[in-house]
Amino acid sequence: MEQATEPIVRIRNLSKSYRRGTQIIPVLSGISFDIARGEFVALMGPSGSGKSTLLNLIAGIDSADEGEIEIGGVEITRLGESDLARWRAVSVGFIFQFYNLIPVLTAFENVELPLLLTHLNRRERREHVEAVLNVVGLADRMDHYPSQLSGGQQQRVAIARAIVTDPEILVADEPTGDLDRASAEEILQLMDRLVHEFGKTVIMVTHDPRAAEKAHLVRHLEKGELSVT
């Protein structure tokens, strides 16, 4: 594999805390690190260590109290709500633990969702959706609803949805957490393929050491602070 070294993610002095009533609970404290383009990074740590919060901040779905996050040359911590939504739609693909597919939409329609916000016409959208469903091996299930698919298949549809706009970064929050061993292995292989074959940068939160083994780099979070394995 050709390992790229150019950082696509630059994080500096990142802090985040939550307020519970009158109490302020610090979650991340002054975190700084880079992630190189094309890298597969696993974030591990005990529950409450702040790894999902860190992932949300990198994905632009939560806002930091302090610090900077620069992704692909864009300092997202400076973006307003609307620009951030636009940036998210273009630049990041999301893979969730519970797939987060829309139950009333077919696999095709779920994957098509991010493309509805683009200039693509119906024919072009269809071509894009069919292409990514081929990549995840579900071209023959595109008319199935999520309830008609297994957990592993649903997660593959979710991955197709994440890559259909061809973002540089994929963020995955416990992508195998709700799957059996065999399905989890399939998903990890697919993510590995996305990194090696398609040059995606993947940042994955996981509790599963076997999932973390697939990553190039494992970063541990403990009480809001980072260490590298």
Next chain:
Amino acid sequence: MTVSVSSVLPGVLCGKAFGFREVLMFILKYILRNLFRHRLRSVLTIVGVAVAVLAYGLLTTLVGLWYSGAEHASDTRLITRNAISLVFPLPISYLERIRGVPGVTTASYGNWFGAYYKEQKNFFANYAIEPRSYLELYPEFILPPKEKNDFLLDRKGCIVGERLARTYGWKVGDLITLKGTIYPGDWEFVLRGIYHGKEKATEERIFLFHWNYLNETMRRSVPRRADQVGYFVVGVKSPGLAPDVALAVDSMFKNSLAETLTETEKAFHMSFVSMTEAIMVAIQIVSYMVIAIIMVVAANTMAMTARERIGEYATLKTLGFKGGHLAGLIFGESVAISLLGGILGVALTFPAAHWIETELAQYFPYFTVSPKTLLFELLAALTVGVVSGIFPTWRGATIRIADGLKRIG
């Protein structure tokens, strides 16, 4: 070697642009599919709105009908009655003096008879009248010429409205016996004619017979009650003359033993309606309450629905959909459910009104729901949809993504 996903995609994705039409189509599709996602819940909500809208429409119609007698009253007819109360009679001798008042075209008279047919529950309006002048003043009672002539010639003859005849299966030539209450005893009549109303609102449940028949019987049995009438009906040349004629009639009998009170037919009807106005206001309030209650129920349903789908809304936001898009999804669903209920309610209004008109004809001789009421039914449903959708829409559209995603799993 690494390749871009674009290399397997048929075309390179260019800069993002807002696909308004695509998003709108998606919102409509999403609303349509979500409508029956929880079938039982949606069906119950739709039926609830439909029943509320139906109840609102029927109650509003009922209130409207209550006042319709007054609204359809003639502008050129006045009613003269005893100034003390309607229960006190006036002497028949007033008739010619009233006819002599300038502006009066003709005058007639009548007595409320207050009898019933066979059993007390078979009650309807029945009057002793002077037939020729009375029918002249009430051209809205359409009677075939032969039947009219037969009625005028037969002192024991009577005429009835079509609905009343239908209710009791009466045919021309039948012998009808009424049991008197104000004028006790069995009173026999021969049905000489069946009239129908010129308009749908014309009352067709009235029984009319010769005042002379009543008066002659009174002369024989209770002489002190003879030559008395309950009221005079006074025809005027034009509505503009009504106040002057009323004043002239009442002035004429000022300081007499039986002073009069003359008012328009509309005012006369309204004096009866106003006695029950509190009940009508209560019914109208109930109709609004029904809508308010279903509004709360629908709001609860929509809030529950939005709460269940908060993870979906967060996911859509994550994918780039904005608060406005989500507002369209939630608000649209709320309005769609309520409007479906409204349409069902309007559709049910017709058979319900027909059923009332046929099965409860005794109380509601005609029960026509006006287009205005139907429009208000739909507006009521729309209001339910709008109001019940406000809070869930606000909540769904403003949810923070991170908070919404926490709800999943």
